[in-house]
Amino acid sequence: MTQHRLLSAEARRAQAADQRGQPLSHILIDDGAVAASDMLRALAKAQRFDQPVSHIVAAESLATPDQVLSAQARSYGALALRRDVTPPDAALDGLLAPDFCLRHGMLPWIRLGDTLVLATARPAEFPALLPRLPSDIGPVMMALATEADIHAEIAARHGAAMAVEAAHRVAPDESCRDLNQSSPQRQAAAILAGAAFIALLIWQPTALFAGALLLALGSLILSQGLKLAALLAVPRRTAVGQADLPEVLPTVTILVPLFDEKEIAATLVRRLSRLTYPKALLEVVLVLEAEDAMTRATLARTTLPPWMRCVFVPPGEVTTKPRALNYALRFTRGEIVGIYDAEDAPAPDQIERMVAAFAQAAPDVGCLQGILDYYNPRANWLSRCFTIEYASWFRVMLPGLARMGFAVPLGGTSVFLKRAVLDQVGGWDAHNVTEDADLGLRLARYGYRTELFASVTREEANNRLWPWIKQRSRWLKGYGITWWVHTRRPVRLWRALGPKRFLGVQLLFLCTLVQFALAPVLWSFWMILLGLPHPLDGHLTPEAVFWLTGVFLSAEGISILLGIAALARSPHAGLMGWVPTLFAYFPLGTLALYKALWETLRSPFYWDKTMHGRSAPDGPGADLPTDSSL
Incomplete structure (x- = not known):
């Protein structure tokens, strides 16, 4: 009865101000909510972008959501419903699927007799949706509500179930979520492998060391060969012009976990x-865990623009970035979905460049990866080396791999995907701590390519020793898990990728892991130079030592060449003098790998959080990328 009285009061107010049929623009101007000059500009943008003028007015902060809602209700002669005043009837929950409601911005709100009051945030689309409603839904009356209220109600009713689905969205045979489920076969294999290792260590230590040396040398040669091939294949640096945008611009969603x-x-x-x-x-969605009191309190003190909002992820079996992304994706509308991290500073025109690149790309390009760089490269030695490594990866390795036709492991940020493609491949694996690399391989398995595009995002270099090791251990753990997930059925992977890309996965993932794991075997040769006994004394001829020295020097030379070439393609040419010091930087990765192996055994899905905001930009404007950053 209370709801009927509230609705009746709302209806009387709508009738008292009988403005049915009047354009929304006129009503907002008459109300004094929007100046006539601002409305003229809003109408021009509405026509240019093919968007309702109500959306333009709200996005440009020309009027508040309540003012727009009230004006829309009078224009359509419909009820304006507010969740805090007239709560939706939960008994109507099963009439329409929550995904349908989210996709079309509507919600069954209440019944007035036999008539269903169906609230919508997109009244212009309402008539076209009527034929898609269930035939037994009965007579329907349109009402108006904000999309925020509709989302909030759906999240309150279905958030827990959606969180479970977000954790299991990827198909079981493409996910790592069974990694911690030890079957008898796995236990037996692990016991046999451990027993064989111990037996060799006791009875044939020299043979074990020699085998490890051959494996380490093989991975080193193959890894350095891949680097050299990528360097030779990378496109020549060209001048970057203005983005050539398509006539019809797509809506873009940016998720920021x-x-x-x-x-x-x-x-x-x-x-x-x-x-x-x-x-x-553009809609920017800040994705927060519902129990993250610290971030919620921080954002409560921050004024968000109208095109930026929060989505709160209910608790679940894992607390990871990919699970949060899967959940938040359902509450978005963009045709293209991008990811930024909390500390990111993208180039101002990055979205235009991405849209232009997609418009010019082949149909099988499902993902575009931006170039990542750092705004604090001169904070200390660690940040300098990190910057050189990132330049090598994003300005040489990834473009070279893409040019050679290999699968591209994505970076965790400045990644943009066609929404239809993202839905087809199943979103992100909620249990994988390097969901980006995993998604890159899954895109390739489904027949899509990833390309890099000319735009830079700068972020904060993690330049404290233990936090660096923690971050790198998560990356290496995720690389190992990703390799295992996709290679545990090698014949299927071979058929999906083809011989060349299958080989590329092994070179990129397996060789990297083996190289870090067995690096101490290669370091042992320093003992010879220091005049100390070596485990292979008596087995190494002068010729063998000569060739080993040549391999080591060649590998070091390729690394230096790669670093110099990468810096030459970046705004950090002043760091070239630091490239030779990488020989002391990469051993930190071995420490990180051993930590990663331990975590894989004990807590494979544990997400070792990297704290942001600990190192400021090197100077004013360092976090503002421009064309000169390319």
Whole structure:
């Protein structure tokens, strides 16, 4: 009865101000909510972007959501419903599937007699949706509600179930979620392998060391060969011109997962506000864990622009970035979905460049990867080396791999995917701690290619020793898990990727892991130079030592060449003098790998969080990429 009285009161107010049929623009101007000059510009943008003027007005902060809702209700002669005033009737929950409601911005709200009051945030689309409603739903009356209220109600009703689905979205045979489920076969294989290792260590230590040396040398030669091939294949650097945008611009969703952030929120809003893509076609969604009190409190003190909002992920069996992304994706509308991290500072025109690149790309390009760089490269030696490594990876290795036709493991940020492709491959594996690399391989398995595009995002270099090792151990653990997931059925992977890309996966993932794991075997040859006894004394001829020395020097030379070539393609040419010091940087990866192996055995899905906001940009404007950053 109370709801009937509230609805009747709302209806009387709508009738008292009988403006049915009047354009929304006129009503907002008459209300004094929007100036006539601003409305003219909003109408021009609505026509140009093929968006309702209500959406333009809200995105441009010309009027509040309540003002727009009230004006829409009067224009359509419909009820304006607010969740806190007239709560939706939970008994109507089963009439329409939650995904249908999210996709079309509507919700069964209440019944008035036999008539269903169906609230919508997109009244212009309402008539076209009527034929798609269930035939037994009965007579329907349109009402207006904000999309925020519709989302909030669906999350309250179905959030827990959606969180479970988010954790299991990827098909079981393509996910690592069974990694911690030890079958009798796995236990037997592990016991046999351990017993064989111990037996060799006791009875044939020299043979064991020699075998490890051959494996380490093989991985080193293959890895350095892949680096050299990528360097030779990388496209020549060309001048970067203005983005050539398509006539019809797509809507773009940016997902920004946040967790335990207390320093970065205001800076993040400022950096993303620099984006020049039309705000009416852009939605930035900050993805928070519902139990993350620290980040919620931080954002409560931060004013968000109307094109930026929060989605809160209910608790679940794992607390990972990919699970949060899977959950939040259902509450978005973009045709293209991008990912940024909390500390990211993208180039202002990055979205335009990405849209232009997709428009010009072949149909099988399902993903575009931006170039990642650092805004604090001169903080200390670790940040300098990290910057050289990132330049080598994003400016040489990944473009070279893509040019050679190999599968490209994605970076965790500045990744943009066609939404239809993302849905087809199953989203992100919620249990994989390097969901980006895993998604890159899954895209390749489904027949899609990843290309890099000319735009830079700068972020914070992790330049403290133990946090660096923790971050790198997560990356290496994820690389190992990703390799295992995709190679545990090698024949299927071979058929999906073909021989060349199958080989590329082994070279990139397996050789990297073996190289870090067995690096101490190669370091042992320093003992010879120091005049100390070596495990292979008596087996190494002068000729063998000569060839081993040649292999080591060649590998070091390729690494130096790669670093110099990468820096030459970046704005960090001043760091070239630091490239030779990488020989002391990469051994830290071995420590990280041993930590990763231990975690894989004990907590394979544990996400070792990297804290942001600990190192400021090197100077004013260091976090503002421009064309000169390319």
